Amino acid sequence: MASFLTSDWMSELTTALNAHPGFKSAITNVDLTLQFVIPDAPAGTEGRYYIDVADGKALAAPGDAVEPDATITNNYETAVALSKGETNTQMAFMTGKIKVTGNMAKLMMNQAMLNQFALAAAGVEVAY
Numbered sequence: 001m002a003s004f005l006t007s008d009w010m011s012e013l014t015t016a017l018n019a020h021p022g023f024k025s026a027i028t029n030v031d032l033t034l035q036f037v038i039p040d041a042p043a044g045t046e047g048r049y050y051i052d053v054a055d056g057k058a059l060a061a062p063g064d065a066v067e068p069d070a071t072i073t074n075n076y077e078t079a080v081a082l083s084k085g086e087t088n089t090q091m092a093f094m095t096g097k098i099k100v101t102g103n104m105a106k107l108m109m110n111q112a113m114l115n116q117f118a119l120a121a122a123g124v125e126v127a128y
Helices: 007-019 021-026 076-084 089-094 104-109 111-121
Strands: 032-037 048-054 057-062 070-074 098-102
Touching: 007 021, 007 048, 007 057, 007 111, 021 111, 070 076, 070 104, 076 089, 089 098, 098 104, 104 111
Parallel strands: 032 070
Antiparallel strands: 032 048, 048 057, 070 098
8 A cells, every 4th residue: 555645656546547447448549648736745745746648558657747738736635635535626626626727628628537537546545
């Protein structure tokens, strides 16, 4: 079980995404890079990471993407609630708990992938 927002968690997330049939189906022909920023991430975790989807595969990695399509910023409390499934991305966005900059149209076009992402990520055992 990996600790949330660590390199080990990102590795397990990558494996879970690439093994999930619904997510794999949803990323056919998708080319999308999302940058995540969690300014108050605890010490020893990655407050900046990205998820790159291209060529039918996903990669979650620490640090900054070269050219992200969108940047998603939220606090640690919201990140944990999203990860645990206690809130959904749309509700967090609508209530201002998530700030998104970048190509909103591209995000909206890939809504099916984002929905499958949550289902695939739920398969990762996480320590908070």
